[in-house]
Every structure is written in structure tokens, then in C-alpha cells.
Amino acid sequence: MFQRRTEFVQRIKQHKLVAIIRLSEQGEVQTTIDCLVEGGVKVLEITSNTPGFAEEISSAREQYPAILIGAGTILNTLLAEQAIEAGAQFLVTPNVSKNIVDCAHNADIPVLMGALTPTEIVAAINANADIIKLFPGGELGLEYYRGIKGPFDQVDFFAVGGLGIDNFQAWFEEGIAGVGIGNALTKAIHTEQEKVDHIAFVKRFVAKLEETK
16 A cells, blocks of 8 residues: 555655646647656646646646656645546645645545645644645745754755756755756747757756756
8 A cells, every 4th residue: 555655756756856837728738748758857747727737637647657747736625636537646735735635645646735834844744745845935045944944854845936947956955855846947838949949958957957866
């Protein structure tokens, strides 16, 4: 029991990066995923406020069986159930919710649970979240993380929000377990040249990520 959930957590921690796809048009999702995968990203999430998110999760699972595909911005159990039915291999929340953890764990998949304050972090731990998503981490910055990690030195934090290619390495130098990157990696692609350029950009990003391991 929980073998799949444990495996997925290990894979997320090993890759250290979750690429966050939040787009305004469903038709933009496929090309963005193609760029991420060709660029070397191994773990990605499609947010629930991306149109057709469940359909895109199912499609991505079928097309890229070796890539870990999760669902983000899971605010309640209804969205969790939709994501799980679509084949999501992990759930990501911006908030603390034990009900979502229970829903995910019943399906043997992990939860990256959003928390910011000490009280929220403890609540997420007590809810049995698998990874604590420090959100919005980038906006508060490294000083906040330095302050919070003292009493929570045994917690695996992924910093999410406001991180990009120019600043994410500093978080690893401070001991963060991983990062979630959105707009810097997952913008909409409209032309073949943009696709070529973005694949090259993602490859540079992943290469810098590898330097932190």
C-alpha cells in the first residue's frame, strides 16, 4: 500500500522541479508540454483554472507515460476527484486542506500542499501532506525562508511563486528541496520559431537545475 505514492514523491524530490502550466487557452497546452518534455522537464502540473485541464492531463499521460503529470490549483475535493479521474499522479494546492490529502491518499497519490505561515505549515504536516509548497515563497524571498526553516529543518519545502532562471539557484543554496516554476517556463507558444527558442531555453534551465544536484 502507498507504493505508488511513495515512488511519485521520490521522483518529484529527485527532479527538484515542478513546471506549472497555467494557460488561458486549452489549445496552447499541448505545445507548451511538448517544449517542456523536449527540454528535459520530468515533472509538470496542469492547473485546474487552465481550460480543459482534466482532458489535458489525460492526453499528457497518454502521450508522455514516462513524465509525471499532476494537477495544480486544487482547491476542493471536487477538483481533486476530477483530477484523479483524469489520471493525475499528484495534486498541488495553494492552501491547506486535509480533505484533499485524504482524497489523494485514497487514490495512492501524493499532495504538494500550499502553506506559508508557521501555523499553516504545521496544519499541512498534521494533514499528512507529502511535500510542503512554500507559497508564495518567491514574493516573500529568501529572508523569510531563512527564518522559517529553523524550526522546520526536517520539512521538505518546495518554493513556489516569483521564481525564475535568474534566482532559483539561490534557493537551493539555502537548502530548499525543490521549486515550482510557472510563467518563466510555461508560456504560450504560437510559432515554430518560438517553439525552437523555448525548447532551447528550457534546456538551459534544466542544465542549471542539474548543477544544484
